[in-house]
Amino acid sequence: MSSIRYALLTLLAREPLSGYDIKLQMNGRLGPFWKVGSNQVYPELSKMEAEGLVKLQGVEQLTYRPAKKLYEITPSGRDVLVQWTLEPAGVENVRDDFLLKAFNSWLIEPDQMKAQVEAIRKQHEERLAEYTAKIAELTPRVDPSNPHDPLASTISVVDFGVRYERLYLDWCDHLLKNV
Amino acid sequence: MSSIRYALLTLLAREPLSGYDIKLQMNGRLGPFWKVGSNQVYPELSKMEAEGLVKLQGVEQLTYRPAKKLYEITPSGRDVLVQWTLEPAGVENVRDDFLLKAFNSWLIEPDQMKAQVEAIRKQHEERLAEYTAKIAELTPRVDPSNPHDPLASTISVVDFGVRYERLYLDWCDHLLKNV
DNA sequence: TTGTCCATGTAACCAGTTACATGATTAC
DNA sequence: GTAATCATGTAACTGGTTACATGGACAA
Known part of the structure; x- marks a missing residue:
């Protein structure tokens, strides 16, 4: 980094x-x-x-x-x-405490894990809402005729955020089903 | 963290x-x-x-x-x-140099950005293959009757990795279309 | 003969977090 | 009267990266 x-x-x-x-x-x-x-x-x-x-x-x-x-x-x-x-970029590691906790889920009771997943899910839901709102706010202000409009770059990155939060929610749902 | x-x-x-x-x-x-x-x-x-x-x-x-x-x-x-x-976990920020570079894409030429995206895409493709192989290797060894099998927890986390790499690839494809 | 693997460890450095300090203003 | 906002900055600490050191075995 x-x-x-x-x-x-x-x-x-x-x-x-x-x-x-x-x-x-x-x-x-x-x-x-x-x-x-x-x-x-x-x-x-x-x-x-x-x-x-x-x-x-x-x-x-x-x-x-x-x-x-x-x-x-x-x-x-x-x-x-x-x-x-x-300069060429390299893959970055995801460093998320919750992943480490999930790695330890076998140590605790399914009910306890369920509560943990639901708690983190809620927080990621909030982030998703923020990012979605941001995209809605920025999109109409982009100038499509300008290939060098910084707003378009901003949206790309926020779009990554939206996708990331969706992935997190899907993964949480998957965990909840299997627990 | x-x-x-x-x-x-x-x-x-x-x-x-x-x-x-x-x-x-x-x-x-x-x-x-x-x-x-x-x-x-x-x-x-x-x-x-x-x-x-x-x-x-x-x-x-x-x-x-x-x-x-x-x-x-x-x-x-x-x-x-x-x-x-x-203990309750909090949302972690994604810290990835490539996101910052994408945020700067308006500063460079579309062709240059295209090359950057393709390069990182390749690396994430490799990771996806690793994670997929890991899941294939671990899945048959899980004991489904045991709710405290550590292998199941491992798979959950690697599964996150798989989903993450897929998201990264999709996002790259989306960038390549819009550039 | 150059390099990598094994396995421990230290040293020097850079990055990041938390807390603190100032001092006027506004809001509850 | 307590706290938050504005705006600069410093201090102390923890976390993380890179490089180095040992020394025998083995492969290119």
Whole structure:
């Protein structure tokens, strides 16, 4: 897995953002993505600024509020991002505690397992609803004549999320039948 | 995400293993799981031994080879594992570099993206074949009369893997159509 | 002779989480 | 008066990756 560096550049390639904005976009649910903490975002932005991948576009100061530092991507930052995007990717392992718990289901009673599956199923149902709503919101705003519309890329990724949540629900149903 | 501690106990609950065996089982592909390095396994086993979750069952010494330390789970280790398995789980984020690259697809040419998708698709196809073979191998060995057969739990998890790889392939095909 | 397998382990480093700190403002 | 939001940042800790070290056996 690569550093969060590319995740930051990915968002900045679309629009100028502050560290705080980046945190919101990542920890909110624009796609089934990363989480980041402030301790990663702010130092990384400073580093990238020093390396010229990003530059301070301006500071928004609303008197009573802390100053907001808006960063924009530089041409060289964009190059680095494009370069990375073109590098071949590898398969990532799924790391999900619930899979490990399911692997241990033989240790517990079927009723207990059933309760566990139902609990996780509910949470994934909620995510599915969020992703579906997001797709419904974005789809009419895509410009189909533009092969470089970022929204189309966003939808592809959220679509992955929808498919993933559906798979999770199907799998849960399958477990419930066999338990 | 929880510590590898539970991953180690999960494997030891089924059979006594050495640190090396654990590494092989995890980094090989019994399920779509964790990877671990020796630097995590050996110290963690020592810690767990000190806490009485695990104990040294014996040492296998084949003259010319390094001594192999076999650990087995203790009743208290089993308790801890069962307790953890019964704790409610949360939804885990999918963290896959390729999703981030797909999110950047608007930055590159459709042809370049097509090549990227085809490359990752191939790798996921291979994984699917592995998982399918694993299921075919395990299924006839399950004891259906035993509701606590660990093999059934293993199959459930590998089945998740199969479904996941199918989803990935479908999604790739969908991308290839729209690019 | 170069490399891989066996089996243990250590060292150095990078990534990620949780918690804390500031300080004004708004909402309950 | 308590908590949340905005926006920056630091500190301490845990988790994870990569590389290295030993040393005999065996295969290309």
